[in-house]
Amino acid sequence: MLPRDSAQPPPGVGPVPGADTRQRLLDAAERLFAERSYEATSLRQVTAAAGANLAAVNYHFGSKQGLFRAVFLRRIEPINTERMGRLAALEAGEAAGQPVVLEELLRALMEPALDLARQEDGRWFARLVGRAFSEPGEHWTAVDAEFHEVRSAFVRAFARSLPHLPPTTLGWRLFFALGVQCVLLAGASQHQRITGGLAGDLAPEVVLDELVAFAAAGLRAPAGEPGT
Amino acid sequence: MLPRDSAQPPPGVGPVPGADTRQRLLDAAERLFAERSYEATSLRQVTAAAGANLAAVNYHFGSKQGLFRAVFLRRIEPINTERMGRLAALEAGEAAGQPVVLEELLRALMEPALDLARQEDGRWFARLVGRAFSEPGEHWTAVDAEFHEVRSAFVRAFARSLPHLPPTTLGWRLFFALGVQCVLLAGASQHQRITGGLAGDLAPEVVLDELVAFAAAGLRAPAGEPGT
DNA sequence: GGCGCAATCGAACGTTCGTTTGAATGCCCG
DNA sequence: CGGGCATTCAAACGAACGTTCGATTGCGCC
Numbered sequence: 001m002l003p004r005d006s007a008q009p010p011p012g013v014g015p016v017p018g019a020d021t022r023q024r025l026l027d028a029a030e031r032l033f034a035e036r037s038y039e040a041t042s043l044r045q046v047t048a049a050a051g052a053n054l055a056a057v058n059y060h061f062g063s064k065q066g067l068f069r070a071v072f073l074r075r076i077e078p079i080n081t082e083r084m085g086r087l088a089a090l091e092a093g094e095a096a097g098q099p100v101v102l103e104e105l106l107r108a109l110m111e112p113a114l115d116l117a118r119q120e121d122g123r124w125f126a127r128l129v130g131r132a133f134s135e136p137g138e139h140w141t142a143v144d145a146e147f148h149e150v151r152s153a154f155v156r157a158f159a160r161s162l163p164h165l166p167p168t169t170l171g172w173r174l175f176f177a178l179g180v181q182c183v184l185l186a187g188a189s190q191h192q193r194i195t196g197g198l199a200g201d202l203a204p205e206v207v208l209d210e211l212v213a214f215a216a217a218g219l220r221a222p223a224g225e226p227g228t
Numbered sequence: 229m230l231p232r233d234s235a236q237p238p239p240g241v242g243p244v245p246g247a248d249t250r251q252r253l254l255d256a257a258e259r260l261f262a263e264r265s266y267e268a269t270s271l272r273q274v275t276a277a278a279g280a281n282l283a284a285v286n287y288h289f290g291s292k293q294g295l296f297r298a299v300f301l302r303r304i305e306p307i308n309t310e311r312m313g314r315l316a317a318l319e320a321g322e323a324a325g326q327p328v329v330l331e332e333l334l335r336a337l338m339e340p341a342l343d344l345a346r347q348e349d350g351r352w353f354a355r356l357v358g359r360a361f362s363e364p365g366e367h368w369t370a371v372d373a374e375f376h377e378v379r380s381a382f383v384r385a386f387a388r389s390l391p392h393l394p395p396t397t398l399g400w401r402l403f404f405a406l407g408v409q410c411v412l413l414a415g416a417s418q419h420q421r422i423t424g425g426l427a428g429d430l431a432p433e434v435v436l437d438e439l440v441a442f443a444a445a446g447l448r449a450p451a452g453e454p455g456t
Numbered sequence: 457g458g459c460g461c462a463a464t465c466g467a468a469c470g471t472t473c474g475t476t477t478g479a480a481t482g483c484c485c486g
Numbered sequence: 487c488g489g490g491c492a493t494t495c496a497a498a499c500g501a502a503c504g505t506t507c508g509a510t511t512g513c514g515c516c
Contacts, residue, residue: 036364037265037365042472042474043474044473053495054496056493058475059493060493064475133362136268137268169438175415179408179415180411184403186362214404214449215446217448221442249464291504
């Protein structure tokens with residue numbers, strides 16, 4: 001009677017019972033968590049949007065936090081896999097003699113996530129991820145172990161690509177670079193408001209170029225403080 | 229019986245009645261809104277932390293949103309005033325012939341806010357502001373009119389300082405620059421977690437230098453997309 | 457001394473929250 | 487055909503929410 005946090009049934013096992021309530025719950029929760037926030041979203045809103053019974057959430061995911069965790073893991077795993085794959089490709093080239101270009105490293109890290117933002121079914125999740133940086137709450141800390149492997153691998157790669165930077169400086173600049181990415185993921189729909197309408201529409205792949213150019217320039221900035 | 233949203237009584241008018249409940253409510257709410265979030269903070273937590281009665285919030289501020297608005301306006305007005313003052317000083321020099329250095333423009337915009345983050349009593353507010361970029365909810369939209377004047381003035385100044393950038397590009401890069409600032413405000417306490425402990429401690433004024441250097445380099449990045 | 461008023465208070469309002477329960481439902485397999 | 491099982495369902499749980507109410511307090515001023 002209580003599968004609690006069981007893995008989903010094998011994908012092609014046959015016609016799932018009821019058009020997969022589990023999936024509809026994940027989709028609805030993803031949208032609502034992104035649109036409002038975790039705290040501001042009630043399970044009644046989620047189940048209503050999913051056309052499911054209120055108790056379905058606790059049946060399939062154990063709790064509201066379990067639902068959040070499932071929403072998150074469903075999308076972040078493929079992204080992190082692709083990130084690691086791209087990084088491995090770059091490092092293979094590096095071992096073969098050609099050094100890693102900073103922009104390529106940034107793309108390997110950022111493009112998998114930004115790709116999501118331009119797909120119809122990933123837009124909500126992108127907004128959700130963008131808030132991981134600034135939103136407090138234990139629903140996030142319960143999930144950021146998923147980033148550990150990717151993070152440390154990329155930090156090492158960046159350190160190799162920018163050997164002249166002292167570790168502390170590099171750390172802060174990476175923090176900034178990741179921050180810009182998150183801000184873009186969270187607020188692409190808000191940039192008009194924030195810049196007062198100055199920034200017009202831009203094709204998504206161009207925004208990625210802008211992001212990579214901005215972050216790369218920031219990471220490569222001269223070491224000491226320049227102005228003033 | 230109902231002052232609702234009245235302005236606070238004149239500052240030096242005499243010994244305020246009860247050790248200023250109003251002020252204690254603002255302080256407690258500021259900390260809790262920053263520490264948790266607006267949605268996750270209850271008025272009962274606020275009034276308990278302030279040592280006030282539950283009804284005091286609705287008496288002094290009309291509603292929870294009114295409390296949030298008051299928390300915000302109390303701090304943002306001096307900050308925006310200083311920003312405008314610094315900008316005016318730069319523009320005066322500009323009119324006198326010496327062009328505005330991009331780094332100085334960034335400092336005029338960012339230093340007043342970052343100063344807050346290194347003062348004991350402004351730290352919580354800094355964290356709160358940092359979430360304005362990514363946190364949804366009407367408590368924010370009810371307050372962002374306060375940024376209109378500062379925003380448009382600075383956007384014009386940046387456009388003058390970077391005349392070679394097409395407006396769309398400038399808009400996105402300003403969005404990125406403001407985003408980095410917010411990320412720093414929101415997450416200075418989280419950078420260790422996010423970069424995996426690579427970034428060590430850094431004196432706050434050095435972090436400001438790093439932020440300005442990063443943003444300036446990003447804003448000045450070559451126009452088209454550089455690498456691939 | 458007593459009126460008026462701003463402020464605080466305890467208590468309750470009606471809602472909504474996340475979670476739990478136990479009974480129905482529909483399907484597969486023996 | 488019928489027992490077992492995963493799933494769905496309506497209903498209720500106690501707790502906590504934002505807000506409102508009327509009474510009470512304490513001070514300044516005629």
